Amino acid sequence: MTNFARRKWLKHSSLAALGLGFSLRSIAGEDYMPYNFEPQTGLVILGANENPYGISEKAKEAIKEIMPYANRYSGNVPLIQTFKKELADFYHVTPEQTIIMPGSGEGLRLLARQYSNGNLVTATPTFGILPTTARKLGMEVIEVPLTAGKVHDLEAMQKAVTAKTSLVYICNPANPTATVLKPDALKNFCIEASGKAMVLIDEAYIDFPDAPYNESMLGLIEDHPNIIVMGTFSKIHGMAGLRIGYVFAHADTIKKLQAGYFDNPQYSVSNLAQYAAMASLKDAAHRTMTREKNAAARQYTYDALVQMKFHCIPSYTNFMFFNLGNYKGDFAADMLQRNILVRSNDYPDGKWARVSFGNMDDMKQFIAVMKTMFPA
Ligand SMILES: Cc1ncc(COP(=O)(O)O)c(C=O)c1O
Structure with missing residues (x-):
């Protein structure tokens, strides 16, 4: 410096x-x-x-290939029309259960708006975008301290979820503490809490732990419309500067999000990011x-x-x-x-x-x- x-x-x-x-x-x-x-x-x-x-090198090549279409809005570029389907297939969900957006941080801001009619239950410390946005919106934020081992205290969080709660946020694996929850315990928590409020699981780092801790909560969305799972291309794919993330939820929930604050956010993702992401998915x-x-x-x-x-x-x-x-x-x-x-x-x-x-x-x-x- x-x-x-x-x-x-x-x-x-x-x-x-x-x-x-x-x-x-x-x-x-x-x-x-x-x-x-x-x-x-x-x-x-x-x-x-x-x-x-x-x-990924494949993503670099993809960016070169899509560059001639940088003058076009993404809706006019045939090469990227299959992206949502390819992302959904990769995660064994459907395009109707998928929204793509310019970074999952953007999704956190929109979700706070979408579910601002009650309180937010979250851990402390946790990743800050959602609680910060909730506060700006005037929401009450109920912060449940992590355990001494810096893991989400699911029992205490469950108790904090009441009829007044509109949104529950769990970052798993957790930021900033890098801890992870046992998949079965988290599943039970999600199912119970989603009976009262929308439950959002932020899986930005889910690709880093080994099994069994790399299990996504995605398997729950089909049967539980009050569970949202969010992910990003910023971490394991190394695409933080390209800005691309996504949310998955039950098709009915996705429809409601699209009718609300998630009015086609994929349009805000650059052609470069979308095509690079498609290539990156293919580069295991x-x-x-x-x-x-x-x-x-x-x-x-x-x-x-x-x-x-x-x-x-x-x-x-x-x-x-x-x-x-x-x-x-x-x-x-x-x-x-x-x-x-x-x-x-x-x-x-x-x-x-x-x-x-x-x-x-x-x-x-x-x-x-x-x-x-x-x-x-
Ligand atoms: C837990 C968590 N969620 C979401 C994000 C946002 O990622 P992005 O907006 O780059 O997709 C981050 C970034 O550090 C994060 O740590």
């Missing part, structure tokens, strides 16, 4: 402290994307749970490569931090949550000074950080910097 960029960033981060701008201290917040400082070469970006291995090898490299980076990072005596929550995703003990400073800001972008925050039980798994070189740099900040 140049001195100028650093000064500028520090100015922004102190504005953020006043609630006027972006803060690295928001681990999984509404402001998860834009960074209010100048991108710089050499910054090790471990702050947004991105895929460090890039998009790219997903396997990402999973395997991520697992190796995760093991390396976990082992190194545990050896340094950090309390780390075992990760089922492409990021990890660890406790900063009695660290006194602003950890994320201090790391940024050292060219590493991570997130940290103060919680009722102390200071925690979230680090995304970059490639092995990124993680070696991260650990080397950690060793200078926390000498043995």
Whole structure:
């Protein structure tokens, strides 16, 4: 970072402290994307749970192939008309059970609007877009603390769901803590809670854990119109910058969403993103490569931090949550000074950080910097 960029960033981060701008201290917040400082070469970006291995080669080829049609609206491009059907087939659902949109974050904002006529039951901490939007809409947000192991407390959440609840949000695997629920326990929760309210399962990271924890709740949507499952191309497919995500639900629920705030959001997804996504679905090898490299980076990072005596929550995703003990400073800001972008925050039980798994070189740099900040 140049001195100028650093000064500028520090100015922004102190504005953020006043609630006027972006803060690295928001681990999984509404402001998860834009960074209010100048991108710089050499910054090790471990702050947004991105895929460090890039998009599939097949997706790159697809983008080249679709580029001549970039002047056309997607409805006029024959090559992408089958996308919704192909996505639905991939997940063994129907196009009538599917909505495609420019990123699942967009879906979270729309879902908050769609189900704003009651309270939102969610965990704390959790991914911030939905609760933040709900608050902006004037909804009551009932936050149920995670267990000591940083897992969703399904029993307490179930108790919090009442006749006043319009929406229940569960991020599984969880952001920012990287924990996962037992599929059977989550299924039972979804079935029971959906008797009272709409239940949304955000599966942005479902491709990272091994079986049985990679089981989607998708199997429930056919029989339970009050269950919505959401996913994204941003993580395992590495397409965060292309902006494409989706929701699946019972066809009746999809119809209601389309009559409401989900009025053809697929039209807002670029031709490039749609065609790249179609190609990426066909590239299982790219997903396997990402999973395997991520697992190796995760093991390396976990082992190194545990050896340094950090309390780390075992990760089922492409990021990890660890406790900063009695660290006194602003950890994320201090790391940024050292060219590493991570997130940290103060919680009722102390200071925690979230680090995304970059490639092995990124993680070696991260650990080397950690060793200078926390000498043995
Ligand atoms: C849990 C969760 N849901 C949704 C998103 C949004 O993803 P996108 O808008 O890129 O699809 C993220 C991004 O980090 C996330 O962590």
